Amino acid sequence: MIKYTLRRLIQAIPTLFGVTIFSYMLMALSPGGPTAALSVDPRLPPSVRERAERLAGVNDPIYVQYLRWLAGTDWMRWDSDGDGISDGAFLMPLGFDANSDGDYDDERDEIYPPGNSYGIIRGDFGRSFNTGGRTVSSLIGERISATLELGISALITGLVIGIPIGIYAAVRKGGLFDNATRILAVVFNAIPIFWLALILILIFGARLGWLPMAGRTPRVLTGGIPPIYERIEYLILPTFVLATGAIAIYSRYMRASMLDVISQDYMRTAQSKGLSSRKVWFQHGARNALIPMATFLGPAITSLLSGAAITETVFAWPGLGRFGVGAVIGRDYPVIMAVVIIGSLATLFGYILSDILYALIDPRIRFD
């Protein structure tokens, strides 16, 4: 099992690199480059701007910039002669003889200390352009709990509602309930979730006044976030909106899985043993039908994150998705990159976790 887990983890590495390369190249392609936002002030003299650009290293070849961004600069010097112009010596190890006097660690070398960024593989996403230069990591840290809260409650809601619907639809295959839920699944797949959110806010927030229209907590001004049971009413609408897609998919998938199981021999055996139909359906049927659902964790995380960006924006939920959308509008590239990479990491993690879960439940998978 450990071997299998390790193998899956190693298989994820090229994909993760793909994600970083893809997103970095896109950012580098953006008009004016990623530092354009830093030097938009038209009163800036060209010489100052040029120097800022040289210091930021935007004149280096793109792969050098990518490596610096990926692995950080604290372990290397990328400006070996100290003239403020980076010269591509990005792989120069510490203790390199910068002034070529044969002495590898003299005073002259000391004045050119290595950089101070740790690179995204060590969790350093740099500084945000728009929030007064705060580190992206701290900004993300403030928002990730809100997204987790919403995502996890939507996932649980999706499973708790979707799975029983799937089981019952399979048990009463072709019946009224089965047909009704099938139609509802198509309907909920076709509703734009931001519109569903707007309509629900309109009905339950604006007209009936039962639920808050937006936000995560009533105490905005005091800054603190009260425990979740004190603001459960804030969670209801966003969770439901985010969970609708999940409910629609899980219920259909569970139904198909259940129908697969029903045709198995052991189900007939259980029935002919004279077990009550409740026992047959739930102990023999549903438990086995749940196994393939484990593979759904990966795709579930992707769609929850995509949905979170929209749901959080509509409900002014202070999470990562809304933060990402705001960063795109404000062209805050370090934040965009961080959100995309964290989202992809979560997805990859979900895929690996569901593979491991599946292998754990069904040992045949491990020996592929």
Add this chain to the structure above:
Amino acid sequence: MAAQTQATVAKLKVQDRSTGVGQSLTRLALRRLRRDNLTLIALFIVILLAFMSFIGAPIIDNVLNVSMTDTHLDRTFAPLFSTGVNRDGTVSTNVLGTDDLGRDHFSRLLYAGRISLSVGFCAAMIALGIGVALGITTGYYGGIVDDITNWIIATLTSIPALFLLLIVAAVLPSAGPVTLILVLGFLGWTGTTRLVRGETLALREREYVISARAVGASPGRIMFTHILPNLFSIIVITLAIDIGGLILAEAALSYLGLGIKPPDASWGNMLTGAQGFFNKGIHLVIFPGLLIFITVLCLYLIGDGLRDAFDPTAKN
């Protein structure tokens, strides 16, 4: 798959004997489709919407004396079926009321439909073209091209779909309909490629492909004349469902302010800031979303209907 095809072949043979004429799967599918009322209604609604948007919009503007661009600050948030006087003295009929700037809502919805529908359709065509071409090639040849394609697909699918669109939207200088079509098209091919690749892998081993290869047909010819026609049903089904999915994606992006930007109207961006209309004009919240919903629902139903119609194991 093999079992399904054998069933088809068996059925066709039976028909050969009974009618004396063999029928292609496509013809059988069309016959089944003609009796599938739900799919036909869905198809009718989509065609009607497209017709209203592309051809009907200017006609309706003329008949009702309305315009999607003329603002009337004295007549904002007018209710349904209200009338008003234009600057040139003509009387306009605002069937679905007016918006926050006094523009005719009905007219705007129709022109927005042009953009939403054409973005969905064109992007789906691009995605489908890439997906089918890549899927057939990688499925047929395998090897290094296949590995690289799989790596790209794994990479693209491990970025949550909306985040992928967000990062591309962040990079693009402006997002007109054409840019949006290209973005959605060039990012949306992964699912189709996987599907087509899998199908090609199966078709490649079939007897008629092997015999074509044995008589010396070139790979291009095999892919074009022996494999592609057999993918027809998958392509048609995917197209219908993709258009729906991409209309939803466009709507979400435009709603977030990252897709189609005002003054151009799309069903998505007409809902931007809709919370501000809650007290003054609910119709501005309801209709754009309803049109997205109806269009996507119909496209999904058409996809489902096509799937049933092309299912070789279905009873005739």
